[in-house]
């Protein structure tokens with residue numbers, strides 16, 4: 439009996455000890471949790487308000503047809519909606535009647551949903567005291583080591599360019615770098631040559647090569663244009679060719695037209711040489727390659743471009759040009775670019791490039807299908823090519839459709855699309871081609887692209903004599 443009682447006491451004691459231990463650990467955990475919470479609160483002291491403001495403005499819906507930004511016009515204490523094309527009203531809910539489909543624009547806004555899906559990893563907080571100085575602590579370095587590393591990793595992920603042992607120069611967009619390159623190349627032999635350096639680009643080409651080079655004209659260089667204008671007999675001075683590969687507007691991979699000789703050099707504009715726009719047959723290894731955040735991720739407004747350069751002298755003169763023109767690149771831009779590119783690099787770039795490629799591939803399939811029914815119009819041919827990034831042959835997915843009006847009387851193709859289909863395109867003459875061409879942008883927001891497709895479907899079926907049935911009126915799209 440006494441034995442059993444003693445046993446019970448031991449049991450009670452054990453239970454009591456367990457209970458006390460439990461309470462002790464429970465209290466401990468509560469304590470550590472509240473400490474954690476306190477720490478979290480402490481971590482988010484000064485950034486709390488900025489984060490709240492950013493999320494508040496992002497939650498303004500604008501009917502899904504617009505956006506309010508932190509720096510949008512504030513009315514009655516609230517940032518106002520900025521409506522997408524064809525929408526209006528304070529909340530962007532009104533569709534503008536007879537509005538033309540926007541295929542003119544070059545803002546690559548089709549990426550927007552990716553950045554909204556990846557809102558958390560792509561957001562940046564910039565402290566009031568973030569890198570206020572002109573330079574990084576090492577004044578010879580114009581981008582942070584982290585950004586440079588990230589750019590090199592990006593190219594190795596995308597398998598689109600060799601950067602080992604190459605210099606990386608940065609500029610306010612590819613646009614600024616293009617002139618830095620023109621300057622740098624033309625200065626090399628300037629003192630020993632009585633002739634200005636000559637620059638060429640095969641039409642149709644991106645207009646800035648000519649517009650910028652003419653506008654910023656110096657006695658060191660001139661823009662000539664079509665390489666077929668080069669008279670081999672009377673070249674004086676150095677000769678340079680802009681090679682856009684893939685090209686804008688046509689989207690095909692291109693090589694130089696001008697051949698060899700020590701005085702002929704190439705500037706490879708590779709802003710579209712990414713797996714979403716083109717097959718990547720091999721990593722590019724040109725002497726001078728230009729890339730841009732605009733085309734890669736859609737952040738055209740951030741204004742960052744970079745050049746991959748083999749020759750140290752060319753690189754140094756480019757740096758000197760950027761220093762004279764801009765002093766330094768905005769550190770805010772560099773921080774944002776770093777954050778964005780780190781997201782692109784996640785999972786070796788698969789998630790980002792696949793997202794963008796899928797959209798563009800689908801758009802090309804839709805638009806080329808429609809034009810395949812047309813006798814009046816044709817679009818460029820882009821071959822299916824093996825891509826090392828995807829490790830398979832891939833369907834075309836260019837940024838633009840380059841449309842030709844084939845009828846004798848359709849001399850102004852832009853006019854034909856504008857008047858007859860209510861589609862606003864970019865005239866061929868803008869690319870130094872003739873106006874029987876028009877460029878239709880495929881990197882627009884989904885709404886703009888859907889509108890383009892629905893207008894095209896109706897237009898091509900109405901206008902072409904091909905037995906397709908005629909669709910209802912296009913007036914209120």
Ligand SMILES: Cc1ncc(COP(=O)(O)O)c(C=O)c1O
Nearest residue numbers: 611612613644686709730732743
């Ligand atoms: C072929 C080509 N190069 C360069 C640029 C300019 O790029 P960025 O926005 O970086 O100045 C563009 C933009 O349209 C382009 O199409």
Ligand SMILES: *[C@@H]1O[C@H](CO)[C@@H](O)[C@H](O)[C@H]1NC(C)=O
Nearest residue numbers: 534535536537857912913914
């Ligand atoms: C819309 O276009 C149609 C046909 O081109 C025209 O009759 C109509 O007046 C236009 N409406 C407006 C509001 O411009």
Ligand SMILES: *[C@@H]1O[C@H](CO)[C@@H](O)[C@H](O)[C@H]1NC(C)=O
Nearest residue numbers: 636662667668669670672673
């Ligand atoms: C080539 O010669 C033609 C005719 O003489 C001239 O118009 C053209 O400007 C020359 N081209 C170059 C690049 O000098």
Ligand SMILES: *[C@@H]1O[C@H](CO)[C@@H](O)[C@H](O)[C@H]1NC(C)=O
Nearest residue numbers: 623626627676700701702703
């Ligand atoms: C400058 O001239 C030399 C000698 O002709 C040539 O080898 C070199 O490539 C030229 N530089 C450029 C940038 O064209």
Ligand SMILES: *[C@@H]1O[C@H](CO)[C@@H](O)[C@H](O)[C@H]1NC(C)=O
Nearest residue numbers: 850851852853854856857873
């Ligand atoms: C072609 O048509 C467009 C759209 O109607 C117009 O803006 C442009 O001025 C025309 N171009 C020429 C060369 O007539």
